[in-house]
Amino acid sequence: KQEVTQIPAALSVPEGENLVLNCSFTDSAIYNLQWFRQDPGKGLTSLLLIQSSQREQTSGRLNASLDKSSGRSTLYIAASQPGDSATYLCAVPSGGYQKVTFGTGTKLQVIP
């Protein structure tokens, strides 16, 4: 059974800092990994999708890397802004085609 863990569970940083969110998964036989953002009371917003053949993906200030062999992914946020404050979830396929297991989430607060 796929288990996905995110560290840290919560993070508070001053505006402008670069930061790294970590995601680890137990079953490395995945074909992709997604990072999502969730604002309080809202649905998910997809940030980045990394295919198993890729090592990283970039979108603006976000960069996600994937190391299948070690079962890890990181989400790097450059020059953080208060608007980045949200919960970040990683998700990997598990237990069958297109089913997804979500990580425990990292709640980020960027202080102005």
Added chain:
Amino acid sequence: GAVVSQHPSWVICKSGTSVKIECRSLDFQATTMFWYRQFPKKSLMLMATSNEGSKATYEQGVEKDKFLINHASLTLSTLTVTSAHPEDSSFYICSATLAETDTQYFGPGTRLTVL
């Protein structure tokens, strides 16, 4: 891009009533839709997989008679919470998969509060 909508966005109901939540893929056909539930301060948990024209597949521990799922067309799946109780209060999110890709597109979610 692929858009998934949910209706209603929030609902408050009395204990014992049934509530239906709709999930629609607006600009694509989705043979498979997924329903998730999120408890406060917890991550999303998959409840069931909904395939068009067939019975839904429920995850272990999810009561199929409690959470009725119907996927009558390639653009619509519904989740009905029957005889709702306060412990059913939660955030329900659906997702739909674009057939040509592995990407799931998520709806905005429905917040259910049972009094």
